[in-house]
Amino acid sequence: DTEVTQTPKHLVMGMTNKKSLKCEQHMGHRAMYWYKQKAKKPPELMFVYSYEKLSINESVPSRFSPECPNSSLLNLHLHALQPEDSALYLCASSHSDGVNDEQYFGPGTRLTVT
Amino acid sequence: RKEVEQDPGPFNVPEGATVAFNCTYSNSASQSFFWYRQDCRKEPKLLMSVYSSGNEDGRFTAQLNRASQYISLLIRDSKLSDSATYLCVVFTGGGGSNYKLTFGKGTLLTVNP
Numbered sequence: 001d002t003e004v005t006q007t008p009k010h011l012v013m014g015m016t017n018k019k020s021l022k023c024e025q026h027m028g029h030r031a032m033y034w035y036k037q038k039a040k041k042p043p044e045l046m047f048v049y050s051y052e053k054l055s056i057n058e059s060v061p062s063r064f065s066p067e068c069p070n071s072s073l074l075n076l077h078l079h080a081l082q083p084e085d086s087a088l089y090l091c092a093s094s095h096s097d098g099v100n101d102e103q104y105f106g107p108g109t110r111l112t113v114t
Numbered sequence: 115r116k117e118v119e120q121d122p123g124p125f126n127v128p129e130g131a132t133v134a135f136n137c138t139y140s141n142s143a144s145q146s147f148f149w150y151r152q153d154c155r156k157e158p159k160l161l162m163s164v165y166s167s168g169n170e171d172g173r174f175t176a177q178l179n180r181a182s183q184y185i186s187l188l189i190r191d192s193k194l195s196d197s198a199t200y201l202c203v204v205f206t207g208g209g210g211s212n213y214k215l216t217f218g219k220g221t222l223l224t225v226n227p
Contacts, residue, residue: 041219042201042217042219042220043158043217045215048213050209050210050213055209055210055211055213056213088155090157097209097210097213098208098209099145099146099205099208100146100163102148102160102163103215104160105157105158107156107157108156108157110155
């Protein structure tokens, strides 16, 4: 089973709202990732968690706050977003963050900021 | 030179055609390579990893040329269901804070009946 699940599928939020995106995998993977993807562009890496510790933050604004409560779960807390943050947010996981580890993506959350 | 560069496309081919995509990478220290496909408004799905000796999976063949720093994907006997964007992905660096995975911009393939 190579399934990564994400909730919600769609989210519309105002600029003053606080919301959270959730990601879950039960493959025993120890690395999890958040990506942002705009239309007709490739995914852009935001954060990497390895063994539940944040190892990479690609200079993401603080209005995005990741959290890894345990090895199966990854959250992305959103606060005071801007309309330009509207995008598809993808979660992925892999066995570890090593050289040959293939990433498996969830279906994404399509976020609209109004 | 961009870190990962793909054929810009789009490619429009008839069913049954053979189509090839190329991808070049700039960092000679890059260690592993992947092809993903992404359908419109869906997530990327792993198509295949690319091994040094080349590898084949049914109608799909991937090759790596480290000397010239490019990878390729060949699709034989194209099906309508192959229509998607194909993303070249290159891993450079180690784990932890050295992790670096770079996506190409993708090549759009449309297979026509």
